[in-house]
Amino acid sequence: xxxxxxIAAVALTACSGPAPDxxxxxxxxxxxxxxxxxxxxxxxxxxxxxxxxxGVEGMVLDIAPAPGPSRYTLTMQWDLDNQxxxxxxxxxxxxxxxxxxxxxxxxxxxxxxxxxKYLAGKTDCLTVKPGEGYxxxxxxx
Numbered sequence: 001x002x003x004x005x006x007i008a009a010v011a012l013t014a015c016s017g018p019a020p021d022x023x024x025x026x027x028x029x030x031x032x033x034x035x036x037x038x039x040x041x042x043x044x045x046x047x048x049x050x051x052x053x054x055g056v057e058g059m060v061l062d063i064a065p066a067p068g069p070s071r072y073t074l075t076m077q078w079d080l081d082n083q084x085x086x087x088x089x090x091x092x093x094x095x096x097x098x099x100x101x102x103x104x105x106x107x108x109x110x111x112x113x114x115x116x117k118y119l120a121g122k123t124d125c126l127t128v129k130p131g132e133g134y135x136x137x138x139x140x141x
Contacts, residue, residue, distance in 0.1 A: 047093055047108065053126055053134030056118045061106075061126065061134040063088070063095070074106075078132055095126075104128050111135055 049072070053061040062075040070090040074097055077083040088095040088106070095106040111122030114133025119125060125135035 049090075049095065049106070049126065051136060053136050055114075055132070055134045056116050059132070059134065078128070109133065 049063045050065060051063060053063070055061070055078075058077055058080060060077050064073045064075070065071070066073045066087065072088040072090065072095055073085060074088045074095070075083075075085045078099075084099070086097040086099055088097040093108050097104055097106070106126045106128055109125050109127040111119035111125050111133070114125055114127045114135070115130035116133055119133055119135050122135040122137070124137075125133050127133040
């Protein structure tokens with residue numbers, strides 16, 4: 001092979017790689033690759049739990065917005081003998097609160113998950129634990 005043809009073949013081979021990525025979601029580096037910027041996912045807004053939620057045998061939960069992001073005031077009657085107000089903080093689709101020195105969490109469920117026969121079949125409920133749940137029927141907002 002002639003030296004000039006050999007040099008041309010080597011030069012063409014060196015230039016025949018894939019074209020550099022020039023997409024607009026990154027920054028071109030000095031070596032021709034793209035440095036991608038990591039974009040954190042947007043957090044989903046917390047569901048709107050404000051309003052009145054009804055349990056059984058006089059159990060009731062009222063959720064009202066409180067000052068500050070993702071903050072709520074929970075006013076509840078959680079059994080025949082106990083009632084009170086608590087500060088709640090939303091995280092994702094749950095609300096955590098401290099009641100009588102115990103960290104509790106309200107989580108979205110259906111009526112069957114409350115383990116309360118009267119609430120079985122309902123679809124829009126919040127449950128603290130089996131035997132303590134509250135549902136709304138669309139009229140209690």
